[in-house]
Structure formats: structure tokens, C-alpha cells
Amino acid sequence: xxxxxxxxxxxxxxxxxxxxxxxxxxxxxDENIFGLKSLEGFFRxxxxxxxxxxxxxxxxxxxxDTDNFIIxxxxxxxxxxxxxxxxxxxxxxxxYKTIDTVLAIVKAALAFSxxxxxxxxxxxxxxxxxxxxxxxxxxxxxxxxxxxxTTLLGMCDAAIGGKTGCDFEDxxxxxxxxxxxxxxxxxxxxVKSLSEKEYISGLAEVLKTALLFDKKLFALLENExxxxxxxDDKTIYKMISICSKAKAKIVKKDPTEKNIRMLLNxxxxxxxxxxxxxxxxxxxxxxxxxxxxxxALDLSRSIGLCSDAYYERVKKVFASYGYETNKVHxxxxxxxxxxETMKNDKKNSSSKIRVILQKGLCKNxxxxxxxxxxxxxxx
Numbered sequence: 001x002x003x004x005x006x007x008x009x010x011x012x013x014x015x016x017x018x019x020x021x022x023x024x025x026x027x028x029x030d031e032n033i034f035g036l037k038s039l040e041g042f043f044r045x046x047x048x049x050x051x052x053x054x055x056x057x058x059x060x061x062x063x064x065d066t067d068n069f070i071i072x073x074x075x076x077x078x079x080x081x082x083x084x085x086x087x088x089x090x091x092x093x094x095x096y097k098t099i100d101t102v103l104a105i106v107k108a109a110l111a112f113s114x115x116x117x118x119x120x121x122x123x124x125x126x127x128x129x130x131x132x133x134x135x136x137x138x139x140x141x142x143x144x145x146x147x148x149x150t151t152l153l154g155m156c157d158a159a160i161g162g163k164t165g166c167d168f169e170d171x172x173x174x175x176x177x178x179x180x181x182x183x184x185x186x187x188x189x190x191v192k193s194l195s196e197k198e199y200i201s202g203l204a205e206v207l208k209t210a211l212l213f214d215k216k217l218f219a220l221l222e223n224e225x226x227x228x229x230x231x232d233d234k235t236i237y238k239m240i241s242i243c244s245k246a247k248a249k250i251v252k253k254d255p256t257e258k259n260i261r262m263l264l265n266x267x268x269x270x271x272x273x274x275x276x277x278x279x280x281x282x283x284x285x286x287x288x289x290x291x292x293x294x295x296a297l298d299l300s301r302s303i304g305l306c307s308d309a310y311y312e313r314v315k316k317v318f319a320s321y322g323y324e325t326n327k328v329h330x331x332x333x334x335x336x337x338x339x340e341t342m343k344n345d346k347k348n349s350s351s352k353i354r355v356i357l358q359k360g361l362c363k364n365x366x367x368x369x370x371x372x373x374x375x376x377x378x379x
Contacts, residue, residue: 003180003255004180004252005160005162005180005181005182005183005184005248006182006183006184007160007183007184007186007244007248008183008184008185008186009186009187009188009237009240009241009244010185010186010187011187011188011189012187012189013038013187013189014038014039014148014187014189014190015041015042016039016042016123016148017042017045019121019146019148019185020045020082020083020085021084021085021119022083022084023084023117023118024084024085024086024112024113024114024115024118025084025085025086025114025118025119025120025121026085026086026087026088026105026108026109026112026114026118026119026120026121027085027086027087027088027121027122027123028087028088028090028105028108028120028121028122028123028124028128028131028132028135029087029088029089029090029122029123029124029128030089030090030091030092030093030096030124030127030128031089031090031091031092032092033092033123033124033128033150034089036150036193037193038189038190038193039123043080043087045082046080046081046082046085046087047080047081047082048068048078048079048080049068049079049080049081049086050068068080070088070104070107070108070111071104072100072101072103072104072107073098073099073100073103074098074100075090075091075096075098075100075101075103075104076091076104077089077090077091077101077104077105077108079108079111081112086108086109086112086114088104088105088108090104090105090128090131092127093127093281094127094167094280094281094285095280095281096127097127097130097131097166097167097280098166098167098168099166099168099175101131101166102131102134102135102138102166103135105120105131105132105135106135106138106139109135109139109143110139114139114143115140115143116139116140116141116142116143116144117143117144118143118144119143119144119145119146120132120133120135120136120139120143120144120145120146121145121146121147121148122145122146122147122148123148123150124148124149124150124151124154125149125150125151125153125154125158125198126151126153126154126157126158126159126285129147129149129154129158129159129181130158130163130164130165130166130173130176131164131166132145132147133145133147133162133163133164133177133179133181134164134165134166134175134176134177134179136164136179137164137177137179138177142179144182145179145180145181145182146181146182146183146184146185147159147181147183147184147185148185148187149184149185149186149190150187150190150193151190151191151194151198151201151202152191152194152198152199152201152202152203152205152206152236152239152240153198153201153202153204153205153285153286154202155186155188155190155191155202155240155243155244156202156205156206156209156239156240156243156244156247157205157208157209157243157247157264158205159181159184160184160244160247160248160251161180161247161248161251161255161261161264162178162179162180162181162251162255163176163178164176164177164178164179165177167280170276170277170280170341171276171341171344172272172275172276172280173272174344178255178256180255186240186244188233188236188237188240191231191236191240192231197284198284199231200284200286200287200321200322200323201284201285201286201287202286203221203228203286203321204267204285204286204287204289204290204293204323205243205286205289206221206239206243207221207290207293207317207318207321208264208266208267208289208293209242209243209246209247210242211266211293211314211358211361211362212246212263212264212266212362212364213246213362214242214246214362215361215362216242217238217239217242217243218317218361220235220238220239221317222313222317225320225321229321247264250263250264262354262356262366263356263364263366265355265356266293266296266356266358266364267289267290267291267292267293267294267295267296267356268289268292268356269292269296269342269345269353269354269355269356270291270292270293270295270296270338270342270355270378271285271288271289271290271291271292271293272288272292272341272345273292273338273339273341273342273345274288274291274292274329274331274332274338275288276341277332277334277337277338277341278329278331278332282331283331287323287324290318290321290323290324290325291323291324291325291329293314293318294314294315294318294323294325295327295377295378296355296356296357296358297310297311297314297315297357297358298311298327298377299355299357299369299373299374299376299377300357300358300359300365302373302376302377303357303369303373305357305358305359305365306357306358306359306360307360310358310360310361327377327378327379328378328379335375335378335379336375338378339353339371339374339375339378342374352368352369352370353368353369353371353374354366354367354368354369355367355368355369355374
């Protein structure tokens with residue numbers, strides 16, 4: 001297992017045939033990616049696998065599955081193969097970011113007799129990379145791992161840094177590990193195929209990164225909105241390049257989030273609480289991070305860290321991209337419940353809630369804040 005991730009940015013349409021292996025490899029994707037026109041040729045190589053061909057012991061000793069589906073709890077995952085390469089296709093969306101899905105991936109790897117020297121290769125966005133990386137990290141105490149990121153959010157944030165995990169009950173990413181991919185393949189052309197909702201979700205993480213580390217990127221987002229929203233090729237490449245380098249630099253300094261990496265959670269403590277309370281999957285991760293970032297900056301202003309002018313400037317930029325910026329989000333209006341959920345955030349280390357605040361653009365502060373101050377920006 002490598003200590004660092006090699007990031008390869010590849011121009012042009014995505015042809016993933018180079019990833020096929022003579023050794024055993026398990027590809028993992030979801031139903032949405034499986035249906036992409038740009039990957040039709042690649043996925044067409046794979047044929048359905050009849051799981052009746054596997055013995056019970058090959059599938060963790062559980063009841064034999066039927067047709068080409070493998071079952072773990074409430075999760076059904078479809079199985080395919082091509083030569084020594086296997087493919088498992090899971091359900092799409094935050095709703096399926098569960099331990100059952102992680103175990104379905106593990107069952108597929110076990111059914112194909114993968115060793116810890118073989119690769120788990122994930123093709124998808126942040127949900128898929130988190131789930132597959134978690135499965136790889138616990139399979140035989142750690143198999144090899146590589147990513148093909150297909151979303152702006154993944155390319156700029158989620159696929160970089162080695163965080164893995166799944167949701168549990170109403171809590172976002174509450175179970176997981178730190179486990180880095182050996183290689184991350186980025187095809188910026190995938191961004192063109194994203195829905196508007198998914199693209200805007202990814203932009204929230206781009207905005208977050210700009211606020212934290214790059215004044216020029218923030219100026220681009222503030223002043224060249226037409227190029228950003230039209231998905232201009234050069235603009236997309238610039239956003240991905242700046243964000244991926246910024247996150248990789250921070251992660252290299254602090255791989256397990258003991259100090260400076262905490263800065264990457266700007267907006268996330270508020271945002272994850274909203275995401276959980278509204279119902280996982282009701283709002284996109286980016287929508288919640290955008291709202292949470294505005295709450296963090298409102299808090300910064302209220303305790304005298306940043307100026308009114310800075311808060312209003314940033315709020316205006318977020319609003320211009322259609323994000324909710326008001327204190328109370330219309331999808332969940334119980335401020336006390338938001339606060340209680342924030343108390344269970346995995347980043348807290350005391351009775352106070354840890355949040356990332358700002359004195360100004362690229363001037364960041366890690367702070368622990370009392371309940372009443374947090375409530376003041378939620379009501």
C-alpha cells in the first residue's frame with residue numbers, strides 16, 4: 001500500500017481499457033455510471049456472472065444468491081466479469097452508502113477469490129470512492145486500491161486524501177478508515193456529462209477550497225461565473241488542477257487529520273448536520289457544504305473574527321450560484337436539532353463543537369465554540 005496517491009489527469013474521452021488487468025481485479029461502479037454513453041464500450045466487455053457458480057463458502061457462508069446478483073442485507077449488487085476482471089454494480093445515491101453495500105463489495109471480492117495484492121478499482125463519484133475504499137481497507141486487512149473519479153466533487157475533493165466510510169443510521173460518514181488509493185485517474189471530460197445538480201454540488205467544494213487557500217481561484221468564481229457555469233474546458237481544468245493540488249498538499253502534511261487537515265472541514269460540521277437531519281440524499285453534499293460555509297462565516301462575523309464586508313462578499317458569491325445562504329434552511333428548520341447533531345460530529349474532541357472559521361480570505365482559524373454562539377447563526 002502506497003503512502004502517497006499518484007494523480008493522473010488525462011485529456012480526451014475516457015477509455016478505461018488500459019485499466020483491465022491480466023491479474024485479478026475488481027471494478028466497482030454504480031447504476032448511473034454503468035449507463036454512461038462515454039463508458040458504454042468499456043462496460044460492454046463484461047458479461048453477467050451467474051452467482052450459482054459460486055459455492056456457499058465462496059460467498060461468506062451465506063445463503064447462495066441467484067442470477068447475477070449478490071446480496072448483503074438490504075443491498076443487491078450485480079456481478080459481471082471479463083477474463084480476470086470482475087465488475088460489481090451497486091445502487092446509486094447516498095441512500096445506499098451503507099455498511100450493507102460495503103459488505104456486498106467485500107462479498108464480490110471474496111467470490112472472485114481476490115487476494116490482498118489485487119486491485120479494487122472504483123469508477124464513480126464520492127459515494128462510490130468512499131464505499132470501495134472502505135471495503136478495500138478491511139478486505140484481508142487491506143487490498144490495493146485505485147480510483148477513476150467521475151464527478152467534479154470527487155476530482156477536487158472526495159477522491160483525494162484517503163478518507164473512506166459509510167453512513168450509519170442518520171449520521172454522515174460516521175464509520176470509516178483512512179486508506180489511500182495508489183492512483184487517482186482524473187478525466188475532466190466527465191464533468192461535461194454531470195447533471196446540473198451534481199455539477200453545482202461539486203462547485204461548493206471548489207468554492208470552499210478557494211476560500212481556504214487560493215485568492216485567484218475565488219476571483220475566478222466571483223468574476224467569471226459565465227465560464228464556470230458553461231463548463232468552459234480551460235476553466236474546469238483550472239479548477240480541478242488548483243483544488244486537487246491544494247488538497248494533496250494538505251493531506252501530505254497531515255494524513256490523519258490531527259491538525260492542519262482540519263481546515264478542509266470548512267462548512268462541513270454545519271453541513272453534515274443539515275445533510276443528516278434533512279434526510280441523507282434529500283440535499284446534495286455540496287448544497288449542505290455551501291449552506292454550512294455561510295453559517296461558519298456568519299459565526300466568524302458574529303464573534304468578531306471577520307468583517308461584515310467579507311461575510312457579505314462571500315455570501316453574495318454563494319447566492320449567485322443558487323445556494324441557500326439564510327440561517328434557517330427550508331429543508332430542515334429545527335435549529336436545536338441541527339446543533340444536537342453537530343455535537344456528534346466525529347471531529348469534536350471536547351464538549352465544545354469544533355468548527356473552521358475565517359478572519360478573511362485564506363485566513364483560517366480552528367476553533368471550539370459554545371452552544372449559544374452556534375445557535376445564534378442557526379436561528
